[in-house]
């Protein structure tokens with residue numbers, strides 16, 4: 001142990017956390033830098049404060065602050081709710097770095113002394129995060145637990161002071177002073193990652209479920225009123241069902257932007273979850289290289305006579321690896337008669353083999369969740385379908401109007417069926433990728449079929465079931481000389497150990513922030529940038545420029561892109577795709593570090609995108625820029641100019657912050673660096689530029705009209 005480390009450890013020990021009774025009705029848990037204060041009367045949270053600068057995140061704690069709400073149900077559907085503010089005051093026990101609150105022998109309906117609730121809040125030594133846990137012991141013979149709301153925080157933030165960052169939709173959104181209630185159900189497109197951030201200028205609050213089992217849960221925040229996480233339980237409504245803290249809720253204060261909060265979450269997911277256990281893309285052997293190399297996608301539909309020529313034209317235009325997402329390759333109509341995908345349309349296999357021989361990724365659509373209940377063969381499938389609390393098969397309907405049964409992913413019959421379809425696509429048709437619709441988009445359904453062998457209702461079994469379903473398929477796809485990628489719709493995180501790439505096709509807006517690649521760059525792949533095609537060249541180019549620097553594989557518009565009137569769009573897409581092809585060290589294997597803001601005046605562009613709620617106006621700077629780190633530790637600034645004029649862009653570059661993480665290490669590294677070699681990479685050439693000192697400096701670059709650049713800052717070690 002070196003001396004500096006010993007000293008640091010000593011300081012941490014003495015500043016490390018205490019739980020101490022206040023002089024009044026309050027009780028605080030603190031680690032010396034932040035403190036959470038609980039009401040002795042109700043056990044609810046009264047304050048969450050940064051002790052260094054005095055900033056508090058609670059605007060209006062209320063007289064009876066909440067901490068938990070429980071929902072119980074009986075077989076007949078009758079509900080009872082309990083919450084901490086209505087119960088007697090909890091018993092409080094304090095220990096170093098930890099507070100325990102206990103409510104014992106609570107009454108539920110006509111049954112007295114049948115519910116105990118215990119909550120703990122603890123700081124780990126040397127860690128700025130507080131972990132909150134809840135246990136519910138239910139001795140009712142009539143009621144089962146149905147849903148646990150925990151933590152509930154009354155008066156968190158305020159509509160005139162808080163911004164909320166939430167990974168909703170595609171990239172994630174930064175809501176500026178939201179007045180409305182924001183919510184999202186995890187894991188789904190509505191909340192792909194289980195955290196939100198409250199930003200009050202540079203004061204950030206990280207609120208995350210550190211749940212490696214990925215239970216279904218909803219994050220709900222109405223700034224100034226309430227924040228809470230609702231988790232439906234296992235064995236919902238089964239008399240006597242309990243809750244034994246299946247995951248800790250993590251809460252920590254940071255100083256910085258939303259990016260800091262995303263990196264906290266990245267640190268947790270890459271350390272402790274099964275979906276990152278296989279390692280980064282660089283270390284993984286089971287992610288086909290072809291899917292990592294795709295630079296642009298075409299979305300096509302129909303028989304090979306229509307699709308194949310368009311794909312070839314697209315591939316020739318782009319000039320770097322492309323993929324086609326192929327819909328309606330089957331004879332059955334879309335969203336009808338699933339999963340009877342075979343036979344294919346005539347000539348499909350031949351066309352696939354022709355396209356893949358040209359290095360194109362050919363990815364047919366299948367749905368991996370639904371079975372048409374009108375099919376003759378549904379009789380044999382219905383035992384494996386999801387059942388609601390009354391025992392009926394759960395049906396969903398989409399545009400086709402067919403009654404589509406949701407299949408339970410834990411059931412071998414369904415697991416085998418999906419495997420059989422993918423194996424036929426691989427062996428009979430020669431595809432090198434398969435798209436499995438809905439897995440990473442739709443939230444888990446509750447299943448109450450007692451024959452299925454999983455806890456009734458909710459639980460981690462949904463995600464576990466898909467892991468069991470996908471694991472042998474993934475193994476088959478990447479063994480025996482095969483190299484078939486698996487992709488899914490949207491980007492819910494817990495499937496990424498078996499899903500290689502995520503179709504982020506949903507609406508775009510100019511209030512988005514790239515939370516998904518801030519967390520998962522280097523670990524997963526994202527594709528699509530398709531929400532502006534109908535709205536003119538400027539709108540389209542704005543969307544491509546921004547989505548490009550944030551790290552998605554571009555495209556997924558239809559074959560109309562190839563029409564002569566869309567030439568300016570295709571031309572810009574070509575430039576961006578060609579630059580991405582040169583930048584895999586950053587955009588496939590590296591990490592997104594910062595969204596850059598220019599320090600000079602860069603003009604804005606306005607356009608129309610398809611936004612949540614419909615088409616609407618967007619305004620963005622003409623040049624979009626982001627800073628990435630490559631797998632070799634180089635810093636790379638990507639700049640994309642959507643304007644028809646060239647633009648000058650000046651940015652701050654901070655070697656200490658960008659060249660290595662954690663920042664505490666950076667200072668040491670910088671000392672060992674003599675200079676930064678600078679290389680400017682454009683789609684068609686690379687040039688060396690004068691080196692820079694490894695320090696903080698401003699850098700100015702000219703970005704040509706409708707083009708993109710990568711500036712690589714390569715640290716040269718001192719000899």
Ligand SMILES: [Zn+2]
Pocket residue numbers: 385386387408410447448449452454
């Ligand atoms: Zn089931």
